[in-house]
Amino acid sequence: MLYLPASNERALEKAKTLPADALILDLEDAVAPDAKPAAREAACAAARSGDYGDRELTIRINAAGTQWHDDDLAAVSAAGPDAIVVPKVDSADAVRALVAAMEALGAPEHTKLWAMVETPRAMLHAEEIGAASERLTVFVMGTNDLAKELFAEHVPGRAPLLTGLSLALLAARATGTAILDGVFNDVKDTEGFLAECRQGRELGFDGKTLIHPGQVEAANRAFAPSEAAVADARGIVEAWEAGRGAGVVTYNGRMVERLHVDTAERTLALHEAISSRS
Incomplete structure (x- = not known):
């Protein structure tokens, strides 16, 4: 700004x-x-x-x-x-x-x-x-x-x-x-x-x-989210979706809960918004 x-x-x-x-x-x-x-x-x-x-x-x-x-x-x-x-x-x-x-x-x-x-x-x-x-x-x-x-x-x-x-x-x-x-x-x-x-x-x-x-x-x-952060966010969301609502899944050895998915989805939304302006 x-x-x-x-x-x-x-x-x-x-x-x-x-x-x-x-x-x-x-x-x-x-x-x-x-x-x-x-x-x-x-x-x-x-x-x-x-x-x-x-x-x-x-x-x-x-x-x-x-x-x-x-x-x-x-x-x-x-x-x-x-x-x-x-x-x-x-x-x-x-x-x-x-x-x-x-x-x-x-x-x-x-x-x-x-x-x-x-x-x-x-x-x-x-x-x-x-x-x-x-x-x-x-x-x-x-x-x-x-x-x-x-x-x-x-x-x-x-x-x-x-x-x-x-x-x-x-x-x-x-x-x-x-x-x-x-x-x-x-x-x-x-x-x-x-x-x-x-x-x-x-x-x-x-x-x-x-x-x-x-x-x-x-x-x-x-x-802006880094390339690594965007890739990590995609992996978290994909792992969560693959878990079919199990409540807790793991991704790269880390426990993933809904709150982590919310953060990942925000990262991806920000990345998409930035990309659309490029």
């Missing part, structure tokens, strides 16, 4: 060819104050254009309480992107207020709410946030802001952030909300980026937010 400054016309054009699953056209941090009105118009035009293929096209607006929030929300709701990404969502009441505003402003049904969870309060109330509305479909981790709020350091392995990441992940799974890992700041540190992608995948994140087009291919590889 690639962030792009909506004020950068060249970036918006290039995004039409990138193999990203989703684009987050940014009106917030990546846009200077005097450029925000023009960026808003450009993002809304992009959302209406239909030029981005099967990529999910979302727009990140400025946070509630800023001078741009109300105008952003009104314009973006009318434009009808796939989702509106809202920073600093830290309570169920905030979600309900946003959804009510979107509905009042005429946001179409397909326009969902993606909530950025990036504060200690959001981590501690993540389950309530995720359960507040069916229109909220995705958590986006704001790890830079979370580290700032915690007075934590950015270190390899992200130990200072793991509690917050885990709380958000638990809440996402408990409420059926997708969840995207935060960004990796050093675009020149390929090894560090790949390590963080692996960690995010191993923790259970559904994908990663990115700040540079050069990170897209590596993130796709990191979050």
Whole structure:
């Protein structure tokens, strides 16, 4: 999921060819104050254009309480992107207020709410946030802001952030909300980026937010099932089906139960979805 400054016309054009699953056209941090009105118009035009293929096209607006929030929300709701990404969502009441505003402003049904969870309060109330509305479909981790709020350091392995990441992940799974890992700041540190992608995948994140087009291919590889994982999943499903519902079967010397089959079927579904986009 690639962030792009909506004020950068060249970036918006290039995004039409990138193999990203989703684009987050940014009106917030990546846009200077005097450029925000023009960026808003450009993002809304992009959302209406239909030029981005099967990529999910979302727009990140400025946070509630800023001078741009109300105008952003009104314009973006009318434009009808796939989702509106809202920073600093830290309570169920905030979600309900946003959804009510979107509905009042005429946001179409397909326009969902993606909530950025990036504060200690959001981590501690993540389950309530995720359960507040069916229109909220995705958590986006704001790890830079979370580290700032915690007075934590950015270190390899992200130990200072793991509690917050885990709380958000638990809440996402408990409420059926997708969840995207935060960004990796050093675009020149390929090894560090790949390590963080692996960690995010191993923790259970559904994908990663990115700040540079050069990170897209590596993130796709990191979050896609490997050939070995796909082969193993097929073997598990085939062994289970051959067992004709015995309850427990073995595959390559391993005990296989229904829960293992569920995991294998998810791996195969993900592989098929990725293959269909190639």
